[in-house]
Amino acid sequence: MRKISLVIFLTALALVFGWLVIVQAANNDFTADGDVTVELTGGNVTVLSGSTAESVVITDGVLTVSNPGSTSTPLFKLQPAGGGTVSIKATTSAGADAGCSTLTLTLPTAPDTYTVVPQAGQCSGGGGASGGGGGTTTTVTTPTTATTTTSSTTVTATPGSDIGSLDSGSKNVLTSLDTQFNFTTSLSQDSDNSHSAKVSSLDTVNKKIQIILESTPVTIDLVLGEIKKVDLDGDGVNDLSVKFNNLVGETVDLIITNIVSLEKAGLAVGDLIKTAKDSAVYYIDANGRRNLFVNSVTFWTWYSGSWSDLTYKGAKKTLKVISQADFDGLTLGVHVTVNPGVKLIKFQNSPRVYTVSLGKILQEVVKSSGDDAVAKALYSAKYKDKLITIQNGFESDYTKGEALTTTSAVPTGTEELEEVVD
Numbered sequence: 001m002r003k004i005s006l007v008i009f010l011t012a013l014a015l016v017f018g019w020l021v022i023v024q025a026a027n028n029d030f031t032a033d034g035d036v037t038v039e040l041t042g043g044n045v046t047v048l049s050g051s052t053a054e055s056v057v058i059t060d061g062v063l064t065v066s067n068p069g070s071t072s073t074p075l076f077k078l079q080p081a082g083g084g085t086v087s088i089k090a091t092t093s094a095g096a097d098a099g100c101s102t103l104t105l106t107l108p109t110a111p112d113t114y115t116v117v118p119q120a121g122q123c124s125g126g127g128g129a130s131g132g133g134g135g136t137t138t139t140v141t142t143p144t145t146a147t148t149t150t151s152s153t154t155v156t157a158t159p160g161s162d163i164g165s166l167d168s169g170s171k172n173v174l175t176s177l178d179t180q181f182n183f184t185t186s187l188s189q190d191s192d193n194s195h196s197a198k199v200s201s202l203d204t205v206n207k208k209i210q211i212i213l214e215s216t217p218v219t220i221d222l223v224l225g226e227i228k229k230v231d232l233d234g235d236g237v238n239d240l241s242v243k244f245n246n247l248v249g250e251t252v253d254l255i256i257t258n259i260v261s262l263e264k265a266g267l268a269v270g271d272l273i274k275t276a277k278d279s280a281v282y283y284i285d286a287n288g289r290r291n292l293f294v295n296s297v298t299f300w301t302w303y304s305g306s307w308s309d310l311t312y313k314g315a316k317k318t319l320k321v322i323s324q325a326d327f328d329g330l331t332l333g334v335h336v337t338v339n340p341g342v343k344l345i346k347f348q349n350s351p352r353v354y355t356v357s358l359g360k361i362l363q364e365v366v367k368s369s370g371d372d373a374v375a376k377a378l379y380s381a382k383y384k385d386k387l388i389t390i391q392n393g394f395e396s397d398y399t400k401g402e403a404l405t406t407t408s409a410v411p412t413g414t415e416e417l418e419e420v421v422d
Contacts, residue, residue, distance in 0.1 A: 030056045037081045037278060038063060043118030044081040044278060045088055048104070051076040063116040068107040076107040078116060081278070087119045157181035166240070170257040170287050170331065176250055177202045185240065185258050187233045195232060199252050207247055211254075213240070227286045229259065238263050241287055259288035261329030265322055269418070272310070272319045275327050281319065282333075283417060289333030291421040294397075297388040301339035302417050312417070335397045337420050338390070341412045344375070344383060349392045353383075357401060357411040360420060364403035377406035 036047040041061030053076050054067035068076030078088055080102065088105045090098035093113045099105055100123035107114050154172040155163045159179050163171055166185040175181060180198040187193055193215065200219070201210035207224035213232065220228050222244035229238035239260050246253035262284065267273065271284040281299060282290035293299040303312050310317040338345055338356045344365065346353045353366035353375055365375040365383075375383040404411075 030054070037280075039278075039280065040116070040118050042120065043086075045116060045118050046079045046081040048077040048079065051078075053107075064113055065107060065116065066113045067111050068109065068114065075109070078105045078107075079103065080118065086121055087123045089117045089119055089123070091115050091117070166256060166258040170255055170289070172245065173197075173254045173256060175199055175252050175254065177252075183256070185232075186260060187235075187239045193232070197256075202250065202252065204247065204250060207244075209244055209252055211242060213242075243287065255287060257287040257289070257331065261326065261331075262288035265326035265329070267320070267322070267326075267330075270312075270317075272317060273322050273327070274319060275324055276321050277324070282330075283336055283421065284330075285333055285421045286418055287333075288331060289421070290327070290330045291333035291336050293336045294394050295391065297343075298336060298338050298390070301342040301388075302336070334421055335394060336417065337394075337397050338388070339414055339417075339420075341414050343388045344379065344386045345388055345390050347390050347392050347395050353387060354398075355404065355411050356398070358415060360398045361401040362398045363401045363411065367403075374404050374406050374408075378404065378408065378410050 030053045032047045032049055032051045034049050036049075038045055038047070038058060039061070040058070040063055045063065047056070052069035053065045055065075057064045057066075065076055080086060080088055087100055087102045089100040090105060090107060091114065092098050093115075098108055098114055100119075102123060105116075153170075154174065157163060157173050157175040157179055158181075160182070162182045163173055164183065166183055171183075173181065175198075177199050180196050182194060182196045184194050195213060195215055197211060197213045199209050200212045201208075203209070208221065210219060210221050212219050213230055216232070216234060218230055218232065220230060220242060222228060222242070224244050224247055227241055227243040230240045230242060231237060232239045237260070239258065241255075241257045241259050243255040243257075244252070245255045267284050267288075269284055269286045269288075272281055273284060273290065274281050281293050283293065285291055303310055303317065305311045307319065310319065337360050340356045340358050340360075342356075344353050344355055345362075346366075350368060351366065351370050352364055352368050353372070354362040354364055355378075357363055365378060366372040372383070379386060
């Protein structure tokens with residue numbers, strides 16, 4: 001099996017944290033070049049350095065490993081990595097038990113696709129064979145590509161309709177004037193309550209709305225793009241954030257998010273967080289979601305200084321370490337992409353080089369043939385000083401635009417970080 005290394009960016013972050021990410025190589029060969037910790041539904045799992053497989057993918061928090069290493073190549077090994085994980089269980093594509101371990105799980109070498117599931121409890125039943133270090137060895141179940149998707153869903157409100165619970169993430173609600181819709185959400189008083197909302201006033205010219213939320217009526221006024229927090233139960237702790245996201249004709253697009261966990265954790269929009277046991281760093285957005293910086297090079301396109309003296313556009317920032325319980329209570333957002341206009345980027349599986357424009361748009365400046373005339377014309381012969389490399393699995397976070405030419409204007413216009421996670 002030809003090995004494609006999984007690059008782990010530790011560089012200046014080595015003593016503080018590193019981003020450990022699984023990526024699927026274009027030629028379907030995978031090697032973990034360093035221990036790789038991934039966040040899955042139910043907990044975290046570390047893929048041990050040297051593990052090989054035909055492909056490794058993460059989809060919706062599920063890890064899938066196809067054709068893991070054989071006896072002639074390094075085996076595919078995993079360990080629990082916190083976040084509630086006590087043991088790891090693996091199943092085959094047919095759903096058969098492929099092993100379970102509280103220490104190190106080694107996937108079977110029989111060709112198959114294995115699904116890996118972190119568990120909060122001990123292994124039950126016979127489990128897999130005993131592995132090195134006294135742990136049991138087990139096979140791991142299948143995940144897909146390393147793509148994190150937002151928990152937001154879009155619903156269209158009709159008079160009297162129920163848009164469901166807000167506790168599992170944000171909801172985009174498409175509604176209109178005087179259309180009352182219902183929802184449920186957990187409040188800061190730890191009780192489930194049924195509520196309703198409606199747009200009671202709509203100014204399409206000035207793009208202003210008024211919304212009434214009740215049981216106990218709360219009225220808020222919003223202009224397009226504005227976000228306000230709402231205390232639904234009058235206890236002084238905000239329960240929801242409501243954003244006037246868009247206006248098309250007379251259709252109002254709202255984003256409604258339960259922010260109880262954010263408020264209880266004492267977090268604010270723009271905070272940087274991590275847990276004590278895990279290395280990944282997240283940005284808290286205006287909807288109370290945690291958004292992952294996929295690697296260190298992406299992080300440093302937004303921030304400057306050092307970990308003891310972080311700044312964002314001149315403002316001091318602090319990396320907050322929060323409890324696992326507070327972390328688990330936050331809604332998962334999206335991947336933070338590279339700050340437009342700051343760096344040129346390439347992906348590990350291609351010689352193409354791009355500039356990042358507003359809206360996460362990639363515009364080619366070095367061709368697949370290696371022709372770098374455009375890059376030299378726009379950024380000088382030292383353009384490689386601006387170049388950073390991103391793991392292949394995160395290429396889907398961007399959209400391909402038109403290639404630049406030697407006479408193109410150099411894209412500029414650094415965005416606010418909030419705009420790239422919106």
